[in-house]
Amino acid sequence: MTDPSWRIGIAGAGAIGTTLAVRLALSGHAVGVLARGGTLDVIRRNGLRLTDLDGTHEVRVEAGGPGELGERDVVFLCAKAQDLAPLATAAGGMIGPDTLVVPIVNGIPWWYFEGVGGRNGGRTVQAVDPDGRLKALLPLDRVIGAVAFITAERLAPGVAHTANPLRMIIGEITHDRTARAERLGAALGRCGIATQVSDRLRDPLWTKVIANLTSNPLSVVAGATLRDIYGAAELSHIARQLLDEALLTAAAHGARVELDPAAFLAMGAGMGAVKTSMLQDFEKGLPLELSSICDAVIELAELHNLPMPLTKTIASLARFKSAQAAGQPIQETGAR
Missing domain, CATH: 1.10.1040.10 (N-(1-d-carboxylethyl)-l-norvaline Dehydrogenase; domain 2)
Incomplete structure (x- = not known):
């Protein structure tokens, strides 16, 4: 990955995905949004629009369905927990051998017991990954954990609104300090999302x-x-x-x-x-x-x-x- 412009993939064009896509595109990154059906048609035709504390922003981004977007430097998976596995499958064409994968999900993630040892080290969280599909789909050595403190609402396809500050905390799921996490945190910070890099992400x-x-x-x-x-x-x-x-x-x-x-x-x-x-x-x-x-x-x-x-x-x-x-x-x- 090279700074300042990265090839960013956003899988999931809901409220959080739209917010991230707009902020990253405004910062000059090449953003590709994975979407389907009517939402894909609307984004191709009208682009994306976000209203936040800085005003209303409209951007044009590349948009495509599964297999239509090339490999990216970073892919953000923005989905409900129950939809994450099918979304990760659909986003497979954007994930190359060096791609960082950043799942943006609520609750306890499937990787919770990975990378830190202990008596439960490697244990599967049955509630979120009962068949181990996520663990098989997403190589753990390329996953960057993320905690998004973003309250946004999807008003229409490709349109989102938030009335609160945008904040994220990211980090390696191994709790190591790495240059790649620091670079990603800096990039998110530059696009208007206050981002902290943590070496104890589970806190x-x-x-x-x-x-x-x-x-x-x-x-x-x-x-x-x-x-x-x-x-x-x-x-x-x-x-x-x-x-x-x-x-x-x-x-x-x-x-x-x-x-x-x-x-x-x-x-x-x-x-x-x-x-x-x-x-x-x-x-x-x-x-x-x-x-x-x-x-x-x-x-x-x-x-x-x-x-x-x-x-x-x-x-x-x-x-x-x-x-x-x-x-x-x-x-x-x-x-x-």
Whole structure:
């Protein structure tokens, strides 16, 4: 890879993918966006548009379907956890022998137990990669971990909006300091995304996991925005209990989470009337990202015999509401 201009691949043209594509293109990088169907047609015809704290930006980028975009220096995989494996397959033509792969996903990633040893070293996170497909598709030595603190909404194909600062933390999943991670962090910083390179990536990862766990499923159950989840008396105490359960699990896995609960709730409420990505998906009738945000955390808790009763309850309620709204059969327990 050479600076300052890289060949960037963006796989997934949702809110996060569009945000990254626009910011990177504005910085002079050659951006190619992998998309399908009507979204691909719209991007080819109109380009991409992002409205953020700096204003409204419109850019033209290369766009193509699977196999139509050449190898890239860096490929960002921007997808829900349940869609990551098929997206990685579709993006295969962009991933060459020297390509860095940066998955942008919520929750516990499939690589969580890779690269750092310990008693669970190499263990598969069953909730997110039950058949080992992701591990087989994406060479671990080329994966750069990422934690994206970006609240964006997809308004239409190729159009995204965000009203908050853009921030990311990236790092090697081995917790090593490398020149490639530093170069990537610098490039992201230059394009307007405040980026920190961490040699303990799982620490900020848990901060994001906790933010997702305390807000996403509860937003579906209550139909609430971040302001209400963290600020309304009827909901904030539930978010606090979810926070306590997640903090215990993070600590059991050696994460150093520097988080003041009261400040965390206040910051969440201060985000305003923002709908979580899970609530947006629910309202659109899309599958919910419960496997990585809830199920994987519960799986990690069970490795240390930690109960997460409220987390399990809220996840079950969100899953029930999703199935009910989709008209799916409700699984009977057999109890009478």
